[in-house]
Amino acid sequence: MIDQSSFIHPNAIVEEGAIIHADVYIGPFCFIGPQVEIGARTVLKSHVVVNGITFIGEDNQIYQFASLGEINQDLKYSGESTRVEIGHRNRIRESVTIHRGTVEGGKVTRVGSDNLLMINVHVAHDCVVGDQCIMANNATLGGHVVVDDYAIIGGLTAVHQFCIIGAHVMVGGCSGVVQDVPPFIIAQGNHATPFGMNIKGLKRRGFNRVALHAIRDAYKILYRSHKTLEEAKIALAALAIEHPVVNTFIDFLTRSQRGIIR
Numbered sequence: 001m002i003d004q005s006s007f008i009h010p011n012a013i014v015e016e017g018a019i020i021h022a023d024v025y026i027g028p029f030c031f032i033g034p035q036v037e038i039g040a041r042t043v044l045k046s047h048v049v050v051n052g053i054t055f056i057g058e059d060n061q062i063y064q065f066a067s068l069g070e071i072n073q074d075l076k077y078s079g080e081s082t083r084v085e086i087g088h089r090n091r092i093r094e095s096v097t098i099h100r101g102t103v104e105g106g107k108v109t110r111v112g113s114d115n116l117l118m119i120n121v122h123v124a125h126d127c128v129v130g131d132q133c134i135m136a137n138n139a140t141l142g143g144h145v146v147v148d149d150y151a152i153i154g155g156l157t158a159v160h161q162f163c164i165i166g167a168h169v170m171v172g173g174c175s176g177v178v179q180d181v182p183p184f185i186i187a188q189g190n191h192a193t194p195f196g197m198n199i200k201g202l203k204r205r206g207f208n209r210v211a212l213h214a215i216r217d218a219y220k221i222l223y224r225s226h227k228t229l230e231e232a233k234i235a236l237a238a239l240a241i242e243h244p245v246v247n248t249f250i251d252f253l254t255r256s257q258r259g260i261i262r
Helices: 199-204 209-223 229-242 244-255
Strands: 036-038 053-056 067-070 083-086 097-099 108-111 185-189 192-197
Touching: 053 067, 067 083, 083 097, 097 108, 192 209, 199 209, 209 229, 209 244, 229 244
Parallel strands: 036 053, 053 083, 067 097, 083 108
Antiparallel strands: 185 192
């Protein structure tokens, strides 16, 4: 089904069965597979491939040579019915690749809304990227990576499979992330280590002084107190009674499976 208000360039291929909503623009030499759905006002500049069971929301800007929903690179994948889901208002720049999920990983690769994925970003199978994230040029997510809201991942940074990048984290360029990165902090290096907090970014996002002090205290507990991780969890729980923002740390540590960078 193709809405009559959409523009399909004569040199684009849209397979029968694809669903194209109102005011979509599909530029020259794009290929849209038969199980694809593209939301209203989304723009595919040119030479974009969207394949597999792929849903793309509204008002996205997708640049040339991006490949979305293609077969993943997991050697265990044997053509099972898995998918890609992309939210709204994302900017997906040139040569970005987002691969479909696997059965073992929950069957879906998901990218939220209002993200910027710069040139050559790779989002592997079964990754989950939240909202308002930025991934700079050539940033790479291995399979099953989770990136929480407002995270920034620098250029040429690689994130190991199954890692979690916490909310409001900034990972510097050319880093190698092999363990989970707790929320609010700045990390860099190969292997990435913490070296501070993203205070300027948090101020821009509306965190008040009280919340910032609580986050700073939580960081000190986790990284400056010389406590074991279990001891730090107890201290964070006590701090969270007065400052609920600290629960972001506690929830993250509950989810962490690979251990955190320290």
